[in-house]
Amino acid sequence: MTENNSKKAQIGVTGLAVMGANLARNLARNGYTVALHNRSVEKTDALLEAHGSEGDFIRTETLQELVDSLESPRRILVMVKAGQPVDAVIEQLAPLLDKDDIIIDGGNSHFPDTIRRERELAEKGLHFVGVGVSGGEEGALWGPAIMPGGSAKSYESVGPMLEKIAAKAPQDGAPCCAWLSTDGAGHFVKMVHNGIEYADMQVIGEAYDILRSVAGIKPADQAKIFRSWNETELNSYLIEITSQVLEQVDAQTGKPLVDVIVDQAGQKGTGGWTVQAAIDLGTPITGIAESVFARGLSSSNTAAREEAQKELPAGLIATTGVANADEEFVEDVRKALFASKLVAYAQGLDMLQEAADQYGWTYKLDVVASLWRAGCIIRAELLGEIMEAYSGENIPSNMLLAPGFKSLMEDLLPSWRRVVAKATALGIPVPVFSSSLSYYDGLRRDRLPAALIQGQRDYFGAHTYKRIDAEGDYHVMWTEDDRREVNAADVHVH
Numbered sequence: 020m021t022e023n024n025s026k027k028a029q030i031g032v033t034g035l036a037v038m039g040a041n042l043a044r045n046l047a048r049n050g051y052t053v054a055l056h057n058r059s060v061e062k063t064d065a066l067l068e069a070h071g072s073e074g075d076f077i078r079t080e081t082l083q084e085l086v087d088s089l090e091s092p093r094r095i096l097v098m099v100k101a102g103q104p105v106d107a108v109i110e111q112l113a114p115l116l117d118k119d120d121i122i123i124d125g126g127n128s129h130f131p132d133t134i135r136r137e138r139e140l141a142e143k144g145l146h147f148v149g150v151g152v153s154g155g156e157e158g159a160l161w162g163p164a165i166m167p168g169g170s171a172k173s174y175e176s177v178g179p180m181l182e183k184i185a186a187k188a189p190q191d192g193a194p195c196c197a198w199l200s201t202d203g204a205g206h207f208v209k210m211v212h213n214g215i216e217y218a219d220m221q222v223i224g225e226a227y228d229i230l231r232s233v234a235g236i237k238p239a240d241q242a243k244i245f246r247s248w249n250e251t252e253l254n255s256y257l258i259e260i261t262s263q264v265l266e267q268v269d270a271q272t273g274k275p276l277v278d279v280i281v282d283q284a285g286q287k288g289t290g291g292w293t294v295q296a297a298i299d300l301g302t303p304i305t306g307i308a309e310s311v312f313a314r315g316l317s318s319s320n321t322a323a324r325e326e327a328q329k330e331l332p333a334g335l336i337a338t339t340g341v342a343n344a345d346e347e348f349v350e351d352v353r354k355a356l357f358a359s360k361l362v363a364y365a366q367g368l369d370m371l372q373e374a375a376d377q378y379g380w381t382y383k384l385d386v387v388a389s390l391w392r393a394g395c396i397i398r399a400e401l402l403g404e405i406m407e408a409y410s411g412e413n414i415p416s417n418m419l420l421a422p423g424f425k426s427l428m429e430d431l432l433p434s435w436r437r438v439v440a441k442a443t444a445l446g447i448p449v450p451v452f453s454s455s456l457s458y459y460d461g462l463r464r465d466r467l468p469a470a471l472i473q474g475q476r477d478y479f480g481a482h483t484y485k486r487i488d489a490e491g492d493y494h495v496m497w498t499e500d501d502r503r504e505v506n507a508a509d510v511h512v513h
């Protein structure tokens with residue numbers, strides 16, 4: 020902690036829970052003088068007591084003291100609970116600030132809130148930067164992935180600091196932080212990151228369930244399998260931590276920890292926001308959506324789950340093919356997991372492109388992928404290849420159409436189909452494995468039943484359809500005896 024009371028801090032952090040405290044320490048370790056503030060002063064003092072010697076910190080008790088302790092233009096990183104607390108802090112902070120000071124919101128804020136907050140603060144002459152941060156406690160301390168939005172001008176002031184504390188990509192040492200685009204773009208990209216995170220976690224869960232329920236492989240043995248998978252193209256943070264969770268033994272009972280954890284998954288909202296935003300954009304992020312609903316099914320109506328366990332028939336059917344416990348089956352599951360994971364990334368990136376097109380954001384998908392290569396929860400070896408796929412001239416219209424991924428899919432598909440078929444026959448829910456496979460088949464199929472849906476829509480609502488062999492919109496006079504087709508331009512239909 021600095022002894023020099025007149026020394027000004029280069030950045031202030033308010034909100035010193037898990038993320039704020041560790042980001043503050045990361046900033047200090049990187050040579051910045053950091054002013055500390057928390058609503059309740061106990062967290063500030065606890066941080067200083069435990070880590071005050073790590074760098075230059077300035078202790079403050081009030082927001083006025085925090086503001087007074089900062090060099091101009093001020094930079095204040097807000098790391099409080101997302102939602103109303105962010106507005107509460109801004110409301111108290113803004114009147115204390117001067118023109119051109121910068122408020123940085125590093126929490127998981129909803130992007131429409133970020134757009135609104137930036138607009139409102141701009142009217143007061145203040146800059147507001149919405150920044151997605153991923154990496155949890157360890158990432159915040161040692162280098163998170165950072166996804167900044169806001170104006171390019173304010174990035175000139177905060178960017179160098181953020182890049183310094185960000186994770187560095189193992190492939191080229193580049194910081195996992197770059198300005199993405201205006202207003203809510205940073206929080207939007209972080210939200211989609213979390214949507215992919217949900218799908219990635221769910222497909223790992225589905226693989227675990229199949230290996231356990233079909234092949235009878237115990238958690239400790241699965242830990243070894245996941246560890247070996249981490250040496251393959253599945254290499255990622257989530258696979259690595261899965262092996263550690265699976266090998267954990269509960270001290271009280273001696274059982275695998277996973278067997279004593281209640282099987283109801285929580286969620287704080289970012290996955291659901293991703294699905295809502297995708298619906299607004301019209302992007303089919305089916306695997307991500309299923310992963311959100313799978314958490315909901317596990318926890319929202321537990322009474323129905325209990326009753327269904329006793330009452331609902333299983334209707335299982337016999338399966339043939341590869342034996343359950345052999346290496347071939349385990350490899351099938353690995354490939355099904357990898358294929359479903361690829362679809363999650365493809366869907367998330369598709370959604371990001373659509374949002375850029377509709378909302379006027381300028382980020383490029385290779386840059387987004389580059390930021391996710393280290394520090395964040397979805398970091399994976401795969402992201403280097405995704406970055407490559409979107410670099411250069413020939414940007415694929417869907418990630419799965421990039422040459423490398425196309426040939427990979429060819430290898431993964433037979434395993435993926437076998438695993439989905441087997442799990443379905445045996446009554447093991449695989450919502451993301453199966454919906455991702457349906458998405459893949461939906462993309463590649465030459466004719467979809469959407470044609471029939473258009474016919475139905477025209478029947479009950481005169482909504483018209485297009486023909487495969489002519490321009491224009493058409494309608495059948497369904498209620499007339501001759502059911503003749505008319506050009507919609509010639510009659511009053513919509």
Ligand SMILES: NC(=O)C1=CN([C@@H]2O[C@H](COP(=O)(O)OP(=O)(O)OC[C@H]3O[C@@H](n4cnc5c(N)ncnc54)[C@H](OP(=O)(O)O)[C@@H]3O)[C@@H](O)[C@H]2O)C=CC1
Nearest residue numbers: 034035036037038058059098099100101104107126127155
């Ligand atoms: N935890 C994680 O792994 C990750 C979290 N995030 C996001 O980062 C942000 C911070 O997360 P985390 O560190 O977990 O902390 P929490 O989300 O648990 O928030 C706790 C902090 O918010 C403060 N706070 C709550 N309400 C108010 C209020 N009305 N006015 C002022 N301060 C308030 C608390 O102050 P007090 O101590 O006085 O109660 C405390 O400092 C959140 O947006 C979260 O979603 C992002 C990535 C990962």
Ligand SMILES: O=C(CO)[C@H](O)[C@H](O)COP(=O)(O)O
Nearest residue numbers: 153154285286287288289396
């Ligand atoms: O943002 C994060 C990581 O990237 C957080 O860990 C997030 O809170 C996890 O989401 P949820 O609680 O909904 O599982």
